[in-house]
Amino acid sequence: MSYRHAIGTRAYVFDSLRVLMAKATPIRSGDQLAGLAAESAEEGVAARMALADVPLSTFLNELVVPYEEDEVTRLIMDTHDVAAFKPIASLTVGAFRDWLLSEEATSERLAAIAPGVTPEMAAAVCKLMRNQDLIAVARRCRIVTRFRNTIGLPGTMAVRLQPNHPSDDLRGIAASIADGLAYGCGDAVIGINPVSDNMQVLSDILKMLDELITRLAIPTQGCVLTHVTSSIELINRGVPVDLVFQSVAGTEAANKSFGADLAILREGLDAGRSLKRGTIGDNVMYFETGQGSALSAGAHHDVDQQTLEARAYAVCRAFEPLLVNTVVGFIGPEYLYDGKQIVRAGLEDHFCGKLMGVPLGCDICYTNHAEADQDDMDTLLTLLGAAGVSYIMGIPGADDVMLNYQSTSFHDQLYIRDVLGLKRAPEFEAWLAAQGITGAGGRLVAPAQALRLLGPLAEIAQ
Amino acid sequence: MISDEIWRRLTELTPARIALGRTGSGLPTHQAMKFALAHAQARDAVHTPLAPDEITAGLDTLGLPHLTVSSRAVLRHSYLLRPDLGRRLEAAGREAIAAQRATSGVDIALVIADGLSARAAHAHAIAVTGALLPYIQQNAWSLGPVVVVSQGRVAIGDEIGALLGARLVLVMIGERPGLSSPDSLGIYLTFAPKPGRTDGERNCLSNIHGAGMSANEAAFKAAWLMREAFSRRLTGVTLKDESGVYLSDGRDPEAPGLPPASIDH
Numbered sequence: 064m065s066y067r068h069a070i071g072t073r074a075y076v077f078d079s080l081r082v083l084m085a086k087a088t089p090i091r092s093g094d095q096l097a098g099l100a101a102e103s104a105e106e107g108v109a110a111r112m113a114l115a116d117v118p119l120s121t122f123l124n125e126l127v128v129p130y131e132e133d134e135v136t137r138l139i140m141d142t143h144d145v146a147a148f149k150p151i152a153s154l155t156v157g158a159f160r161d162w163l164l165s166e167e168a169t170s171e172r173l174a175a176i177a178p179g180v181t182p183e184m185a186a187a188v189c190k191l192m193r194n195q196d197l198i199a200v201a202r203r204c205r206i207v208t209r210f211r212n213t214i215g216l217p218g219t220m221a222v223r224l225q226p227n228h229p230s231d232d233l234r235g236i237a238a239s240i241a242d243g244l245a246y247g248c249g250d251a252v253i254g255i256n257p258v259s260d261n262m263q264v265l266s267d268i269l270k271m272l273d274e275l276i277t278r279l280a281i282p283t284q285g286c287v288l289t290h291v292t293s294s295i296e297l298i299n300r301g302v303p304v305d306l307v308f309q310s311v312a313g314t315e316a317a318n319k320s321f322g323a324d325l326a327i328l329r330e331g332l333d334a335g336r337s338l339k340r341g342t343i344g345d346n347v348m349y350f351e352t353g354q355g356s357a358l359s360a361g362a363h364h365d366v367d368q369q370t371l372e373a374r375a376y377a378v379c380r381a382f383e384p385l386l387v388n389t390v391v392g393f394i395g396p397e398y399l400y401d402g403k404q405i406v407r408a409g410l411e412d413h414f415c416g417k418l419m420g421v422p423l424g425c426d427i428c429y430t431n432h433a434e435a436d437q438d439d440m441d442t443l444l445t446l447l448g449a450a451g452v453s454y455i456m457g458i459p460g461a462d463d464v465m466l467n468y469q470s471t472s473f474h475d476q477l478y479i480r481d482v483l484g485l486k487r488a489p490e491f492e493a494w495l496a497a498q499g500i501t502g503a504g505g506r507l508v509a510p511a512q513a514l515r516l517l518g519p520l521a522e523i524a525q
Numbered sequence: 526m527i528s529d530e531i532w533r534r535l536t537e538l539t540p541a542r543i544a545l546g547r548t549g550s551g552l553p554t555h556q557a558m559k560f561a562l563a564h565a566q567a568r569d570a571v572h573t574p575l576a577p578d579e580i581t582a583g584l585d586t587l588g589l590p591h592l593t594v595s596s597r598a599v600l601r602h603s604y605l606l607r608p609d610l611g612r613r614l615e616a617a618g619r620e621a622i623a624a625q626r627a628t629s630g631v632d633i634a635l636v637i638a639d640g641l642s643a644r645a646a647h648a649h650a651i652a653v654t655g656a657l658l659p660y661i662q663q664n665a666w667s668l669g670p671v672v673v674v675s676q677g678r679v680a681i682g683d684e685i686g687a688l689l690g691a692r693l694v695l696v697m698i699g700e701r702p703g704l705s706s707p708d709s710l711g712i713y714l715t716f717a718p719k720p721g722r723t724d725g726e727r728n729c730l731s732n733i734h735g736a737g738m739s740a741n742e743a744a745f746k747a748a749w750l751m752r753e754a755f756s757r758r759l760t761g762v763t764l765k766d767e768s769g770v771y772l773s774d775g776r777d778p779e780a781p782g783l784p785p786a787s788i789d790h
Contacts, residue, residue, distance in 0.1 A: 092606060228539055229706065229737035235539035242535070242543035258732050261766045290762055322725035322762030359608070360723060395701070397606050431567040431702050432605055432641055437560070460542025460552075460560065465732060467703030469564070472542075477550035 064125065068113035075109035080117070081127040084183070085367035086110035087190045089407055093355045093368045093398035100367075111191055115157030119148075122183045128364045128374075134315045134325055139181050139377045148179025156187045163188065163200045163418075173204050177420030182313070182373035185415040189369065194407065197414040198450040204417035206453065208385045209344025210305065212250055212282045212490040214453055215422050220485040221454035222476045223386070223424070224249035227256050227465035231264050233271050239459050240275065241520045246473035247501055248457035250491035251386055251424065252306060252349065254286040256466055265289050266302045273303040275520065282490035284341075284385070286349055291323055291331040298334045306349040306385060307335040313374030316362030325378070332382050343490075346385035351426070352376070353390045354408050355398030368398060369408070373415040380421050386454065387421050389413070391443075392429035393468055402439030405429060409443045413450055424454035428470040437461065437469065441478075444471055448479040455479075477507070540705050540736050563704035570707040572601055575639035575646060575675045583651030587658065589635075590670040592625065594618025598676040611678035613720075614685070618674075622688045625670050630690025632666040633751065634718070635697075638677030642699030642708060649710040649733055649740060650697045656744035657695075664752065679713045679727070686718025693754055694718040695747065700731060709734040712743060714750055716760040726761040728754070 066077045077083040085099035087110035094100040101107035123143065128136045150172070151159060162168055189197065207215040214221050226239030236255060243249055253276070255268055265287050272285030286306040287294075294307045309328060310321050318324055328348075335347035352375040357363040363371060372389065379387045389412035392405040399405045409425050416423030427443045429435035444455065461472035479485060486492055486505055495501040502508040532544040545556045552560070577593040584591045595618055598604035598611045614622070635657075637650040654671070661668060669689040674681055679696055686694030693716050700709040710733040715722055728750050733743045749768035754760045 096607065096609075226541070228541065229709075229732045229734075232538070235541070238535040238538040239541045239543055242541075258738070259766060260728075261768065263767070292762060293765065296765075320723040320725050361721075395605075397608050400606070431564070431704075432571045436564065458541075459539075460545055460556070462542050462560070462563070462704040464540045464542075464703060464705045464736075467701050467706060467709060469704065472552075474545075474547055474550055474552055477547070481550050 066113045066117065068109045070105060070109050075106055075113070077110060077113060080121065080125045081366055083110055083114055083117070084127065084187060084190070084370050087114045088367045088369050089190070091368070091398070091404045091408065092396060092400040093358055096397055097358050097363060097365070099365060114187055115155065115191055117156050117187070119151060119154050119156065119159055119184050122181055122187070127183055127366050127370060128314055132315075133364070135313060135318070135374055135378055138325060138381060139374065142381065143181060144178035146179070147176055151176055151179065156184075156191060159184070159188050160191050160196070164196060168200070168203065170203050170205050173418070174420065177418065180419050182377045182415065182419060183370060185418045186370040186373040189373070189411050189415055192414070194410050194446065197410040198446060201414045201417045201450040204451070206417060206420055206422040208346040208422045210284045210341040210346055210385050211343060212488040213343070214251060214385065214488055216489065218484070218486055219488060220448065220452060220479070221251035221424070221488050222248040222457040223251040223454055224253045225256070225456050225458045225463065225470070226253065227463055229258060229465050231258050231268065233267060236268065237271070237275070237520050242459055243457055243473055245500060246457065246477065247487065247495050247505070247507060248473050248476060249281070249283050250488040251454035252284050252286050254288055254349070256288045258465055260289060260293060262293065262296065262300070265293060265297060266300070269297065269302050269304060280494070282494050288349070288351070291327055295331055295334045298338060303340070304335065304338065305340050305347070307331040307347055308349045308351075310351050310356070311375050311378045312352065312356040312360070312362070313371035313378070314357050314362050314364060317357035317360045318378070320360035320362055325381070328378070328382055346383055348382045348384040349386045350379045350384050351388055351390050352379070352412070353394050354412065355394045358398070359394065369411055372412055373419070376416045376419050376421045376423075380419055384422065386424060387416060388424035388426050388454070389416070390426040390428060392433060392435060393426065395430055396433040399433070401434035402429070402436070402442070405433070405435055405439060406443045406446065410446060410450065413447055413452055422453045425452055426456045426470055428456070428468050430468045440469070440471060440475070444475055444479055445482070448483045448485060480505070560704070567702040567704055567707050570642055570644050570702040573643050574601070575643040577673050577675065579647050580637055580650060580673050584654070584671050587651070587655055589654070589668070591673060592621055592670050593673045594621060596674060596676045596678070596681055604676045608678055611676055612680040614681065619684070619688065622672060622685055626688060626690050627667075627669070630692065631669040632692050632755075633661065634669045634682070634686045634689045634691035634694045635671045636674060636677075636682045636685050636694060637671060638674040638681065638696060638698040640677065640679070640698035640711070641701040644702070644708040645699035645710040645734065646697065648708045652740035653697055653710065653712070653733065653743050656740045657747060660744060660748035666751070680720075680722070682713065682715060683718045683720050683722045686715065687720065691718060692716070693751060693760070695751070706732070706734050706736065709737060712747055714747065714754060714760050716754045716758065728760045728764055728766065
């Protein structure tokens with residue numbers, strides 16, 4: 064059906080919910096590239112005004128990607144929790160925003176409605192919200208996950224230690240891990256993006272991670288971020304795999320371009336759980352996402368990139384992940400042009416994920432061909448810290464020497480802990496204290512204390 | 526101090542920025558300035574244009590015929606904001622390539638493109654091409670003219686491969702510049718190239734540069750993958766790089782030589 068809104072004597076008409084959603088999205092280069100963005104600032108606001116009047120129930124009847132053509136749509140519709148949806152079933156998108164910002168929307172009530180919130184509903188309300196709204200509501204959403212420690216408790220923020228090396232050298236990876244642990248990083252995961260997809264190389268990295276975590280008795284998990292089919296194969300070969308990783312997107316065709324579908328993700332989940340390596344929980348999946356990936360694969364069905372990103376969280380949600388993060392600025396300026404667009408997208412992604420009940424972290428990042436720099440990362444880090452982000456990345460000096468982009472550093476996570484008083488996952492916090500790496504209040508003590516780790520680390524890396 | 530000595534040794538194991546020291550939660554000033562300089566240099570690398578003559582001179586030395594073409598992205602700004610333009614050939618180049626098509630096609634089309642770092646193509650594409658030649662000769666693979674592309678993206682290889690009637694296209698392309706590696710080259714292999722191929726249908730070797738993968742190792746791996754691609758008639762996520770199995774049994778990746786013909790999957 065069509066939607067309309069008059070401003071003065073001008074009537075703006077939007078042919079479908081899909082078009083209305085796209086035009087209502089704050090301007091970004093990816094939607095302009097796709098030819099979906101509002102053509103004037105006034106049209107953008109007219110679309111938002113029209114969207115505010117759309118009942119949430121409309122999203123269950125008018126689908127932005129056809130049910131018959133797309134298994135992600137089928138997943139969203141077939142698993143929609145009608146009972147959870149009931150308290151918000153009579154609201155419009157605008158009234159939903161009002162409710163979310165009200166004192167009615169407690170952490171408990173937000174958790175209760177999450178299974179009833181479809182990604183399109185989350186995306187729609189997001190488009191009506193300012194940055195401060197996205198922070199205020201996300202902050203109240205609590206999503207707690209467990210494998211060998213507890214991620215997502217109020218007042219905590221975890222860090223993925225990301226010790227990548229340009230030729231997967233084990234000693235080089237271990238050197239970055241030593242530095243990261245000395246800065247108190249690694250509670251979300253020690254996660255390596257391998258250069259290679261060679262099974263022997265992947266296996267060697269996983270065995271080193273396993274030995275490191277076991278010998279030092281670190282309450283955390285390791286991950287090699289390789290394709291889900293490779294992780295399944297490694298598990299079949301008896302290699303110690305903690306978390307099963309996959310990049311995912313919001314349409315079946317985009318996932319196909321990654322060589323993945325829901326069936327293979329299910330296989331990955333089952334394979335990961337079969338090892339029973341989690342000590343306090345069985346959240347074994349790790350997903351990464353990012354606005355623009357569907358368009359990049361020519362698989363966007365003329366839907367705006369923010370809505371498709373929220374649909375990716377519906378994919379994640381079905382597999383009870385330990386960790387999900389948007390890699391917000393990684394994709395490049397053709398999708399998010401500058402620091403302003405990256406900051407906005409990071410807050411949107413975090414809000415939509417949390418509202419849907421997904422443990423969202425963020426790789427706060429940019430590439431060297433985007434109009435952004437470390438000042439923009441400081442801004443987004445501070446805002447996401449306030450919004451209660453589940454975890455961020457910790458990369459030596461913020462410079463990933465393998466993936467060639469900049470993210471947040473070991474230092475940056477110290478900064479945000481200091482400014483906002485954020486703790487680590489409690490089990491990991493206790494381990495750091497027992498190692499003498501941290502002292503009172505979880506603050507780092509003299510760097511020399513961390514050297515106790517170095518002996519075993521150097522041995523393991525041989 | 527002993528601890529300083531240990532950290533110094535650790536820093537030699539990786540180009541990553543470890544053991545930077547801290548002042549409070551922040552970076553010491555000299556480290557903050559080093560980072561700012563590296564970012565400035567990477568920004569400059571993105572905007573350095575391809576010098577096709579530097580590449581074609583190297584191809585002449587190797588005795589390889591070549592063509593120089595452009596994508597439909599004319600300016601760097603439009604290249605950055607319109608990846609679709611960087612994936613398609615502009616008309617003159619399209620015609621020039623089509624005119625070179627051999628009657629029965631070729632086994633491999635080699636493409637060299639600037640991507641996001643012309644510096645990477647300048648620095649490493651000729652070395653990788655040279656290292657590939659012994660494998661190409663050994664397997665009697667036929668080659669089309671090497672196509673050098675300005676303002677190109679990975680998928681432009683699909684159109685080039687299809688125009689040349691190639692069974693497989695190998696694209697060497699500058700990767701997005703990092704702070705520590707403004708000249709990193711990637712290799713993308715696509716079996717049965719044609720416009721519309723997805724990234725899941727390609728195999729990729731990345732981080733080919735001074736501190737990363739060597740040209741010889743890249744050529745060894747690419748040759749292994751191409752042999753597998755031809756025998757299994759596909760590239761992509763179902764084709765895993767297991768070339769290391771043969772490296773670990775004592776084979777020297779620095780010396781040309783192929784894995785055994787019968788491969789157990």
